[in-house]
Amino acid sequence: MEMSLIEKNFENLDNLVELIEKEKEITYMDALVLGLEYIHTGELPTGISESSTDIIKELVQEVTFDELEKEQVRKVLEFAMLKSMKGSTQQQHLLTPDTVAMYIAYLAEKLIGEKKQLRMFDPTSGTANLLTAVFNQLNREGKVYGSEIDPTLIQLAVLSANLQKTEIEYFHQDSIQPLLLDPVDLVVADLPVGYYPDDIRASQFDVHVKNDHTYAHHLLIEQSVHYVKPGGYLLFVIPNSLFDSDQATKLHGYIQANVHVVGLLQLPTSIFRSDQQAKSIFVLQKKGEHTKPPKQALMAKLPSFKDSRATENIVAKMNEWFKNEGY
Known part of the structure; x- marks a missing residue:
């Protein structure tokens, strides 16, 4: 129906x-x-x-x-946006699959627990399909923010929020530049992969590398951590090759110093065009006075979403992990 x-x-x-x-x-x-x-x-x-x-x-x-x-409106708009992006080779003109958004919302729900008021931000919001999918599923009161540099995508994002009757404040800008944003509780982002051309701005970041352009996705991770409250959470869709790159040492050092790694969930390769494009959900918590790392990080390889029994099993295991960790 x-x-x-x-x-x-x-x-x-x-x-x-x-x-x-x-x-x-x-x-x-x-x-x-x-x-x-x-x-x-x-x-x-x-x-x-x-x-x-x-x-x-x-x-x-x-x-x-x-x-x-709201969720039905989002799905209608998603179908139209998918059609508008057919054949697009631009990374920012691709939507995060709904199944991935569902896992991100599930993880966010577990992490934020009973919190009723939520401040949430997506620094690479695109058409805001991921942002609204997660916020709709969390079903909380709160302030929602998105940032996007592409003028057409941000127009679609604003219209999507208006038609879903969800109040979202957007920044039409490059998210690696300073933002007029007070710290948030939760960041969700499907990180675009590539080099950042502005070396002067990049040089102000800990993950900056000399004698080359710094990876934009590394800068976005650091920028997101900057705008999260101590104890707040960050859920990123990242390339599986994140820590295999020539710039990984800098990123690794930054992560060790500033955040706790809560988990890494490998998404099924079947949803990507090739193994090289495969991605994972990377879950972080910003270090704070009362935070501590998990006894054991949540590591899982998610099964094909078509395999309902395997999906039920992995969700049961994740529920058990959250219970053991005291969430």
């Missing part, structure tokens, strides 16, 4: 976006921004022929976001 509601809304949204795309001769992604703006504000995009205007007006009536739960 739920799926058919989501599918019906996606179909109507998709038809609406395709019509705007064709009329204005723009990309599906740009047309999606205009379509969602129209749904949100009621302001029709300019430059649409009269005959198509009537069809668009009819289609927008069929997109019934007001009748859906």
